[in-house]
Amino acid sequence: MTADLARVAPSDGNGPCPAIERLAAYHRGTLPEDLAVEIDQHLSECESCDSRLAEIEANGDGLIEMIRGGSGDSLPAIVPVAAERMAKLRSLPDELHATLDGSAEAFASEPAEFFGRYRLIRPLGRGGMGTVWLAHDPQLSRDVALKIPHGSHRADDTWRGRFLREARAAAQLDHANICPIHEVGEIDGHPYMTMGCITGPSLKEWLTQRVVVPPQAARMMIQLATAVAYAHSRGIVHRDLKPGNVLVDESDGRLILTDFGLAKSTADVDATITQTGILMGTPAYMSPEQASGLAAAGGPATDIYSLGVMLFEMLTGETPFRGTPRVLLTRIVGDEPPSPRRLNDAVPRDLETIVLKCLEKQPERRYATATALVEDLQRFLDHRPIAARPITWAGRMGKWMKRRPAVAALGIVSFVALVGLSSLGIALWYKAEQRNADLRRLLTAEGELDSRKRELNTLQRESEQEQRRLDELRRQAEAVRQQTQQQRDRSLFATQLQRVSDVWRQDPEL
Secondary structure, X not given: OHHHHHHXXXXXXXXXXXXXXXXXXXXXXXXXXXXXXXXXXXXOOOHHHHHHHHHXXXXXXXXXXXXXXXXXXHHHHHHHHHHHHHHXXXXXXXXXXXXXXXXXXXXXXXXXXXXXXXXXXXXXXXXXXXXXXXXXXXXXXXXXXXXXXXHHHHXXXXXXXXHHHHHHHHHOOOOOOEOOEEEEEEEOOEEEEEEEOOOOOEHHHHHHOOOOOHHHHHHHHHXXXXXXXXXXXXXXXXXXXXXXXXXXXXXXXXXXXXOOXXXXXOOOOOOOOEEOXXXXXXXXXXXXHHHHOOHHHHOHHHHHHHHHHHHXXXXXXXXXOOOOHHHHHHHHHHOOOOOHHHHOOOOOHHHHHHHHHHOOOOHHHOOOOHHXXXXXXXXXXXXXXXXXXXXXXXXXXXHHHHHOHHHHHHHHHHHXXXXXXXXXXXXXXXXXXXXXXXXXXXXXXXXHHHHHHHHHHHHHHHHHXXXXXXXXXXXXXXXXXXXXXXXXXXXXXXXXXXXXXHHHHHOOOO
């Protein structure tokens, strides 16, 4: 199979971009499914290749581009394509050969291909699942969008049965914001569906030409979420919601949800999101469970996540995660989405909370239903408190630990070890501080004791000096007392002597 693929689409040496002949094969719908899905995902990220494909579509055929852009190594791929084109030309009626003058415009304006009763006018778009044509239904005299799966799908009976079963289920949807499915069936073993033909650009194209203010984004999302809620109530999950699958009706500005190519019935418990091991959907708008390939990806929560991505893009101009498909899937599963307010500070906090709730990694943490999302958006527009609550720091940490249990466990062990070592260090430091404090107190006490001793010695010396002064005063006092006593005795003797003398003078005979 590898050799066959190499002949169909050799590399052009331009890195990850596919060769021009591979884009031409994708344009014709002749690539195997896995390569078609791979290119479909690449085109959603690469503007250059998207432009190259548009040029191929404008020319109506990839053969000219293959000849222009190819080299000698491209001849094995060009030859079968040229042979196929020649066989098709020979099979056309003679009167139509005049229109095929090499002008792609002439061929597009006068198509000569039919699918059953439908006249194919021009391709409207191609994806990993099939090709959508603008076709005319002569029976009802109206233009329709006709979707025909790729040939690789048509050869798979299981896939064809599922396509028809799910398409018929989607055909039961009747909603103003859902593109109606007119008919589902098979023609010569080829399944198909016809849908209403909406005049207007896709939401993807519409957003590139306008800046959407938050209230307008909320009102637009209410339209889409209401349509999704209706589909869910009928047991249908879209699984590929993105701006490219939404049309803006030029007549009234309504958003019309289209392309239920990946839709599945919630009653189909056997349905999966993979085909030949390839994830189905557009990476930038996939939910984590879709990106992981989980069976739970078939539930309504997947659509709610994709609605959140679309609302994020309306508010900020970009999707939450960017990069190559492989990097995108890894980031969607493992990384938290950035804050819309960091990319656009005009986004109100309540609307940011609504977006981030839609983008929760765990399906059960998102809005339980699309109706609940509609109700919260209406609360925001009515300036009423919303039901969703902002994620706290603890909540973010808890979610991170659930997503990376091994890293979280290692972090916890490291944290516990760090806390233990820190506690031990603190305990040792505390004990050392206690010893130092005791030593300081001891030194202080010794210093105080020495000071007391010096004070005591000083007092003792002062006491001795006072004692000596006291003794000296005592001696002085004793000397004064003795001197005073002598003076008193002499005075008394003199007084007595005077008295005797006076008596003797008065009475000499005595």
